[in-house]
Amino acid sequence: MTKTKAFLQKHRWSLTGALLGALVFLVLYGVRVLDPVCVDWILNNPSPDPSQHYLGWVFYRRSGWHLPYLGANYSAIYPYRTSILYTDSIPLLAVVCKLLGGVLPACFQYLGLWGLFCYAMQGGLAQALIARIGGVRPQDTAKNWASVLGAGVLVLFPALNIRMFAHTALAANWLVLLALWVWLCAEQSENRPSTGKLCLWWGVLGLLCAGIHLYYLPMVGMVLVAACVQRGLEKRGPAAVVLPIVSFCAVALAELFVLGAFAANFAGYSNGYLSGADLANLFVPGLGASWEQEVYAGLGTTAAVVLALAGLLVQRKKAAEFFRRHTNIVVAAVVLLILDAVASMGNTVTFGGRTLFTVPIPQVLMDFWAMFSSCARLAWLAGMLLAVAACGLVLRFWNGAAAAVLLAVCAAAQGFGLRTELTKRYTTYHDAAYYEDTTQLTDPAWEQLAASGQFSHLAFASFDFEHDDFWDLVAFAADHGWTSNSFYMGHMDGNLAAVTLAGEMNTLAPDTLYAFIDEDELARNDYALHYYRLDGILLGSVEPIHGLTEEPAVDIPAHTMALQKSSVINGTADADTVTLNEGGELLTEAWMLFPGSYRVTLTGSGFDHSYIYARHGLINQETYKMEVNFTGIAPDEMVFEFSTGEPLYYWRTAVHALDDTPIVVTVIKVEKIG
The missing domain is CATH 2.60.120.260 (Galactose-binding domain-like)
Known part of the structure; x- marks a missing residue:
């Protein structure tokens, strides 16, 4: 009890920032998303991505263990091996929940609790970073409250709010903040950590990044490089510079191996291009060439940067002394921003809506870089670094009362700039209809099919995960313990999947229910199957299905x-x-x-x-x-x-x-x- 009280006292302000993040989440999304047995809101999302994340976990949960690949999934694209990594189902959580599968409800989702956790971590880590940069002591109540207000800028960071329950794993912006905390707070503490402890911290970060979403590996990796630059400038020795990088990379690679990243069928496909960021877009909204390339850091971030620069100009002597004492960190931060700019822009440099030039690069480099083809996302690192640094400098170079007011204004501006998206989410997630079962598979015969024991596999005639009926059918298969021969995976070789699925129609199996969606119906007379229609969907079976009326052979309509x-x-x-x-x-x-x-x-x-x-x-x-x-x-x-x-x-x-x-x-x- 004493230790708990001491912990709460020591971290009370970070916990207050975490509470702010949690409250924002609950205001936006309500509490129904936290119910682990409530899944309809996930499947009702107009985007297929949340369905992919949830159903990927369901298929993985029901797939057997096959060592050494703990993350292998043999049910989503049966009979081939895929990985929970490529369904963006937050692999670390999926593995843990699969291990606990015996005590979890049959219908279980962790995405809602994950969302609450992300917002809380965002608020807590942001407060700690802002307070550290602002030079705030734990006993300085006014300035600590100001740092909590500044954390609101990060809690309302656009990438977090727009990605939550869209690309849910990508909403882990707190991983970047955690890396910045390890560098700017833990490594700069009075009791400087040993090289062994540095390796442990960065190894854990490698574990988290590889087990949550791969795009955080380069972002956190660049923060690690900046930290190593600082250690090099301080002449702390080769071990302190090199070993944390080795630890980070080794742990991440080992985890990816165990998750089956290098042994998955249909994986590793590169689309051959880079969707780079327009860096002016960090401060000017709407410059992103697509939704994926929009990297706006928010109106509140821009306001904080302007106010920080004003504070530096007004207190030039104090600012000069501050930067003199922290020269190595400033140099490392500049290196970090340059690295992030290069990585996030891609090889086509665009600024202010204009393409300036394209850098020709070797195909080998393009193939590697294109693993992170949506490289504009990497600019989130720069946006968050600028946000926490600017809020911290406002706290340091404006007096306490003024800083609190200004940071409150920045947080309000951040929310105002994001008001359309926030309103949309509030309206959607507080609508009772959003939590209703809206599946198109309403015919009672579906449950008869599931209970009959005649089928254990669902097979689509072709690879078309964008069709309206696809996700309802996949959800039916996953809910009833069947496998599916088709699923959407990140970094998927769609060409190989399309060819493979077509080839599977050459060998028909009696334990498989075949689905002919839309244009696939044109091929119905090519296969010796018994055909049935449920809820408008054409189904085929090698053996007759008891209790269903077979659809007679007819001329196939256009x-x-x-x-x-x-x-x-x-x-x-x-x-x-x-x-x-x-x-x-x-x-x-x-x-x-x-x-x-x-x-x-x-x-x-x-x-x-x-x-x-x-x-x-x-x-x-x-x-x-x-x-x-x-x-x-x-x-x-x-x-x-x-x-x-x-x-x-x-x-x-x-x-x-x-x-x-x-x-x-x-x-x-x-x-x-x-």
């Missing part, structure tokens, strides 16, 4: 492509119509077509001023333009036919505008004619 999923250049698109202007181009969604003969009909207007063709080809490989035979040519309708003796992967139809005559496309339908 299937219509979803125009809103098309890629459109110089034009507009909605659910019903695509309009192309001069220089316009339409490229339809990608379909998988099995061998056979097909007819494609395009309806609209202006086709006599267009160029139309079909193409197919695996991602980032050669695209093949197809030989097609036009059987109908008119301004309002174009019809072409083609045949294929092999599966066509990522098949698309393209329409190009040849002049300034508008082209309108209202329907594109595909039918199998042989």
Whole structure:
């Protein structure tokens, strides 16, 4: 009891910052997300990512242990081996919860509690860092309250709030703050830690990064390099400089091996490009070329930086003395910011919305770098470092009362700048309907299928995890202990998955229920299966299914492509119509077509001023333009036919505008004619 009281007394201000973070979380998300048996809110998210994170854990939980790969998952893409690492299911938590599986409820999620933990850690570590930089002593109550207010800037950091329950593992911004704390607080303490203790701390950080999300490995690794630069400047010896890096890398690599990162099928695919950050975007919102490249650090961060600079100018002598005493740390911090800038920009340097130049780099380096292809995320490190440093300097160079007011203003500004996102989350997570079961699989026959014992595997005819019915079917399989042959994985070789799934249809198994989603129905007569339809979904089985009415053999109707999923250049698109202007181009969604003969009909207007063709080809490989035979040519309708003796992967139809005559496309339908 005495030790607990002493701990609470010593860390009371950091715990207050953690409490602030927890309160913000509860205000935004409420308490229902904390219920470990409540999962519908995860599956109801309009983004498929939360479903991937949760269902990846469910499949992993029901997959057997296969040493030495504790993180191996044999149920998500059966019968192949994947890893819990690639479903972004927070691997460390998944492994621990799987070990405790016998005492956990059958339906269990840890994402809600993880979210609360992330916000609390963000607030507690931010307070500790701000107080340290601000030179605040534990007994200085006013300044400590000011540091808690400053922690609000980090609790409302955009990357944390936007990624939470979207890319949930990526919401672990506190890992960066923890690395900064080890460097700026623990390593700078009066009792300077030994090299052995440094190795232990950074080894633990390597363990956490590899076990939570891989993108934190380079971010935390760069903080470690900065800490080593400082030790080198202080001439603390080669061991103090090199061994912590060795510890960090060795622990991370060992954990990745145990998690099965290097032994997973379909993993290791690189998309071959870098989505870099526009560094001006740290202070100017909206400059990110995409949602993934938006790295805005928030209005409150910008305000804190401006106020910190003003304080430094007003108290120039005091500032000069401060930086003189901390020269080595300042130099290391500059090195850190430069490293982060290079890593996060990619090889195409963009600033203020303009591309300045592109640096040609060897393919070997590109292949390695592209493992972190969304490298703009790495700029979160710079944003958080600037936020905590600026808030700390405001605390140090403004008097106590003024600093408290200014940091409160910064926190309020941070929330104001993020008000649209915060309001959206509050509205969503406080809506009772968000916690209701909204699965499309409502026919009682689904439960009969599960209880019959006839099936233990679900197999999709093709690889299409973006379809509306996909996640409902996968959730059904996971909930009932079945395996699935298709799942979405991070860093996944989609080409290999597409080819593999198509090949599996050559050998049909009686314990497998086959799902033909949308365009896959075009191939139904190619396979000797008994067909059934539940909730509009075509299902196939090698053996008859007792109690279900078999769907009679019929001519396969044409299937219509979803125009809103098309890629459109110089034009507009909605659910019903695509309009192309001069220089316009339409490229339809990608379909998988099995061998056979097909007819494609395009309806609209202006086709006599267009160029139309079909193409197919695996991602980032050669695209093949197809030989097609036009059987109908008119301004309002174009019809072409083609045949294929092999599966066509990522098949698309393209329409190009040849002049300034508008082209309108209202329907594109595909039918199998042989």
